[in-house]
Amino acid sequence: MKDKVVVICRCEEVTEEEIVKAIKEGYDTIEELKRVLRIGMGPCQGRTCLRLVARILRRETGKSWSEIDFPKVRPPIRPVPAGVFSVEEAEGASEQS
C-alpha cells in the first residue's frame, strides 16, 4: 500500500503526495494549490477533486470546513464547443426565435 499512487485531480493528474508536499511548502489554501498544481483547472473544473483536496487540506492543517475557501465556479460550468457560442451570435438566433 505504501507505494500506491493516489490520483486526486484526474484532469491534471495530480497525486495526493504532490498536494501534501505543496501544503507543507506553505500553499495551504485551495486557491493557492489550484495555481501551483492546477488542481481543478482541467475539463471537470474541480467537480471531482476539490472536495477531496479540501479533506486533505483539513487533515494536514487542522483547518475547519469554514476556514476552507472554495474557488469561484467559472462559466461555462461544463465544456462547450466554441462553435456553439459563435454560431448563435452569427445567426442572430435570439432575434429569430
Next chain:
Amino acid sequence: MRRPKELPNKVDVAIVGGGICGCSIAYNLAKKGLKVALFERSYLASGATGRCGGGIRQQWSTKENILLAMGSVRIFEKLSEELGYDIEYFQGGYLVIAHTEEEVKQFKKNVELQRSLGLDVKYLEASEINNVVDVLDVEAIGALGATWCPTDGHADPARTTFAYARAASKLGALIYTYTEVKGFELSNGRIAKVKTALGDVSCDWVVNAAGAYATEVAKWVEVELPVEPYRHEILATEPLDPLFTPMVISFHDNVYFRQTRRGEVVGGWGNPHEPAGYNLESSLLFVKRFTKLLTKYVPRFKGVCVVRQWAGLYAVTPDARPILGPVEKVPNFIQVTGFSGHGFMVAPKVAEILANYIASGVEDPLMKELNLKRFEEGRIVREASVVG
C-alpha cells in the same frame, strides 16, 4: 514559503500588493540585502497578474515600453534558473496582424523604431503569415500584413509570481498573504508607518503595487493617480496538441490568443464599450464575441471546447503607459501601477529599476520619463499598440 506569524517593528521597505510587481520588487530588494515586508490581502497573484494572458511582447510603439520589455525578456530568459522554479517561459514569438492601410503604415514605423533599439522584428506580407502560423485563415480575417518578433513569448503569470516570492522569501523577505494594509501614518511628509491587519510597521519606503486598486491606496496620503480600472475578460479551452507557438494579436479586432505549453488556447477580447469599474463578473457577450473571432481566425477551433472564462482588471492611464517611481508630495512613496494591461511582461525590468532607485538612489531615465509628474508637465506620449 510559510506566512510569517510575527510582524517586525521596522523594515526598510513595505510593499502593498502581492502580484508580479510586488513580488519581483521584493526579490530584487532582498537580493540587495534590504529588509522587506510584502502585504497581500488575498493570495499571491490573486489580482490582475493571475488573471492575465501571460504574453510577453516587445513590439510597442513607444521607446520606453520597448526598452522595458526588451530588458524584461533578457531577464525572463534566465528566470526559471535564477529563481529555481519553472515559470513555463517559452519564446514562441508574437504575430501582430495589420488589417488597414493605416495600421500597415504605423506597423512599419513601429518596426523601424523597434529595430533601431536592437529588436529582431520584421514586417511580413499577408502571403507570408501562414509560414509563421499555418492554422490562420488569412483571407477571412482580412489581414494585409503583420509584424513578427520571434523572441517575444509567454510564461505562466501565477507561477512567475510564486517563483519571485519563494526566492525573495529565501533571501529573508517577509511575505504576508491574507494580510490587508489599512492605512499609512505620515510624518514630515513621508510615510513613517504602514498599518496592517497584523499591526503597525515602521518603514523607510513604501511601494504601491496594488494594481487597479493603487488609486485607493494612494488616496490614504492624498495622492491622486490618473488610473482607472477596466474589466477585461479572457477564456481557456481544453488542451490540444501543439498547433502554433506565437501569441496572435490584433488591435483592430481587439483580440489576442496563444496556446500554452500545456496545450490550452487562452485568449481575450477587449470590449470597447466596457465602462470603468471594479466589475469582475464573466459575461455571455464576451464568450460569444471572442469565440466568433477565434473561429474566424482559426476555423478548425469551432469544435474545441471552452473550459472556463474569467475576468481581470486593467489599470489604465491616459497614455496607456505605467506610472513608476516616487511622487513629489510623498518622496518615499514609490508607485508601480497603471500598466494598462501589460504589467506582467515588463515587471522584471521595472522591478530592477525601482529596486536600484530604492537601494542606491539611481534614477533610471525610463523611471524619470514614466514618473507621475509627466501628467502635470504635459509630457504625454500615447502608446498605440494596446488591446483596449
